[in-house]
Amino acid sequence: MNSAPVVLALHYQNDQLHPEGRIRVGLSEDDPARARLIAAAGRLLAGARARGWPVIHVRMAFRPDYADLARNTPIFRKTEEIGAVRDGHWGSEFFAELAPLQDSPREFAFKHNRISAFYGTELESLLRLLGATQLVIGGIATHSVVESTVRDAADRGFEVTVVADACAAAGAAHDNALASMKLIAEVSDVDGVLAALSPQGKSA
Numbered sequence: 001m002n003s004a005p006v007v008l009a010l011h012y013q014n015d016q017l018h019p020e021g022r023i024r025v026g027l028s029e030d031d032p033a034r035a036r037l038i039a040a041a042g043r044l045l046a047g048a049r050a051r052g053w054p055v056i057h058v059r060m061a062f063r064p065d066y067a068d069l070a071r072n073t074p075i076f077r078k079t080e081e082i083g084a085v086r087d088g089h090w091g092s093e094f095f096a097e098l099a100p101l102q103d104s105p106r107e108f109a110f111k112h113n114r115i116s117a118f119y120g121t122e123l124e125s126l127l128r129l130l131g132a133t134q135l136v137i138g139g140i141a142t143h144s145v146v147e148s149t150v151r152d153a154a155d156r157g158f159e160v161t162v163v164a165d166a167c168a169a170a171g172a173a174h175d176n177a178l179a180s181m182k183l184i185a186e187v188s189d190v191d192g193v194l195a196a197l198s199p200q201g202k203s204a
Helices: 032-051 074-082 123-129 142-155 173-181 190-196
Strands: 006-010 055-060 107-112 134-140 159-168 186-188
Touching: 006 032, 006 142, 032 055, 032 134, 032 159, 032 190, 055 123, 134 142, 142 159, 142 173, 159 173, 159 190, 186 190
Parallel strands: 006 055, 006 134, 055 107, 134 159, 159 186
Antiparallel strands: none
16 A cells, blocks of 8 residues: 555544543443543554554534434434533533644544534545545444444445454444454554554555
8 A cells, every 4th residue: 555544533522531421432430441442542643643644533513402413313312312512512522632633734623413424524535635545443432433434434445444442332332343344344453553554554
């Protein structure tokens, strides 16, 4: 491959990760898995930055009145019910430890309001502009935005690696989603991804 891998960091937001967040995908304040996830995602971002890989941060955010929320799915009806990820509110903002770097030419950020990060967004256009062929994806939740985005990416011709320890979901959903995605993507961990991929793509 001639282009550097591109990291997609999905939904590392206050409502999903902060102890006072409204969602937190089953990761309670004192759950060791929460600290492990934050640490792994931090290593992924740091490793990508050190290697010069582009990083695209994606957050979910709806209008404060939820007029742009699709109510055809239980997950979005629940989002409105609990008052989560309202644009302009603290909960929808990026979690401070995993937020985009300001003024970096290699980092990008945008919001979306469907399940896949591709739907109705500039993501594919940006990836084509970057010359991307290899995507490295981590985020919350594994069985929702991560899996949906991975499937979209595979259908659009990208090679995908899912970073398992930089993803999370409640209960068995995490492991089940990873098992399902192995049919269309590589599944690794942060250390494995950083060791296997160079700034120019897969190492020799």
